[in-house]
Amino acid sequence: SAVISQKPSRDICQxxxxxxxxxxxxxxxxxxxWYRQQPGQSLTLIATANQGSEATYESGFVIDxxxxxxxxxxxxxxxxxxxxxxxxxxxxxxxxxRSSGNTIYFGEGSWxxxx
Amino acid sequence: GDSVTQMEGPVTLSEEAFLTxxxxxxxxxxxxxxxxxxxxxEGLQLLLKATKxxxxxxxxxxEATYRKETTSFHLxxxxxxxxxxxxxxxALSDLTGGTSYGKLTFGQGTILTVHP
Numbered sequence: 001s002a003v004i005s006q007k008p009s010r011d012i013c014q015x016x017x018x019x020x021x022x023x024x025x026x027x028x029x030x031x032x033x034w035y036r037q038q039p040g041q042s043l044t045l046i047a048t049a050n051q052g053s054e055a056t057y058e059s060g061f062v063i064d065x066x067x068x069x070x071x072x073x074x075x076x077x078x079x080x081x082x083x084x085x086x087x088x089x090x091x092x093x094x095x096x097x098r099s100s101g102n103t104i105y106f107g108e109g110s111w112x113x114x115x
Numbered sequence: 116g117d118s119v120t121q122m123e124g125p126v127t128l129s130e131e132a133f134l135t136x137x138x139x140x141x142x143x144x145x146x147x148x149x150x151x152x153x154x155x156x157e158g159l160q161l162l163l164k165a166t167k168x169x170x171x172x173x174x175x176x177x178e179a180t181y182r183k184e185t186t187s188f189h190l191x192x193x194x195x196x197x198x199x200x201x202x203x204x205x206a207l208s209d210l211t212g213g214t215s216y217g218k219l220t221f222g223q224g225t226i227l228t229v230h231p
Contacts, residue, residue, distance in 0.1 A: 031217040042204060042221045043159070092159065096217035102147070102166075102210040104217060108158040 002027050006093050006107035013083050013114050020079045021110045023093030028073035030097045034066070037090040037109075046091075049076040083114045117142040117215075121205050121222035128195055128229050136190040136225045138179075138205035146207040148172075148181050148188040149219070153202045162190075162203070166210065195229045202226050 003026040013019050023032065032049040047068055048056040055068035070076040080087050093107040122137040140148065150162040150172070163172030168183035177192045188205060205222040209215040 033218060035219075042223045043219070044221075045218055048218070090158075094217075094219065096208075096210070098212075102217075104149075104161070104208060104210075104219065106159045106161075 001103070002029060002095055002097060002105045004093055004095060004105055004107035006110050008110055009108060010111040011113070013112060015084055015114055017083055018079055018081045019083065019112065020077050021091050021093075021112075023076045023078070023095075023107055025074045025095050025105075027097070029095040030099075031095065032070060032076045033094040033096075034068060034076070034078045035092045035094060037092065038086075039088065043092065046078070049078075080112065083112075085114045088112060088114045117146065117207060117209075117220045119205050119207055119220055119222035121203075121225050124224070125226035125228060128227070130197055130229055130231050131194045132229075134190070134192040134195045134199075134227070136203055136205075136227070138188045138190065138222060140186050140188065140205075140207050142186075142207055142209075142220075144209055144213065145211060147210045148179070149206045149208065150177070150179055150188070150190050151204040151206060151221075153204065153224075155201070159204070195227075197229045197231055200227055200229045 005024045007022045034046040035043045037043045046061045049070040067079045090109040092109045096104045118141045147166045149164045152162045163174040165172040165181035171180045179190045202224045204224045206219045208219045
């Protein structure tokens with residue numbers, strides 16, 4: 001199994017600022033992903049965090065707004081840059097590893113409110 | 116691309132009623148199918164999953180069967196409780212090792228409210 005720790009769990013941010021969310025896994029994983037859940041909406045994939053290289057972004061998401069790092073197989077960060085109230089969302093880290101039978105795990109989420 | 120369609124909500128039931136939440140999907144290949152639940156103010160929890168055709172996933176009295184012929188994965192529970200009130204998400208993922216390995220595509224979610 002994989003246990004995911006996401007930080008911060010909640011935060012209230014001023015518009016125009018940036019916030020970095022951390023995702024730490026207790027074991028090496030094959031893939032790491034970042035999702036966004038806007039209020040009352042479903043989850044949308046932001047990007048795949050690639051170890052040692054640039055993240056792969058989904059349509060509608062760009063690196064300048066959501067820079068992502070993944071320096072090793074257990075850790076990734078997502079930065080939400082120049083925040084506006086529209087960025088108020090839950091941001092979730094997800095991992096999957098072939099060694100655990102292709103199980104997909106989610107972190108508890110980071111609940112951001114931009115004021 | 117892949118997509119998941121859930122029945123429109125919200126769904127409101129009385130306790131002990133039978134629940135069905137419909138979910139259909141469009142995908143290339145052979146995706147794994149999932150139901151996730153999100154209780155008010157909480158994170159996402161895996162409720163059940165099925166990895167191949169005719170598999171039945173089950174957990175906490177909920178069941179769903181992977182129907183390849185109808186591309187469906189409907190969620191059912193014989194007798195709901197007030198504590199089942201939550202948002203339910205149907206999702207799919209390619210876990211066969213292709214370029215989309217591990218990515219989840221979610222349905223829009225269905226809000227379930229159960230009254231005493």
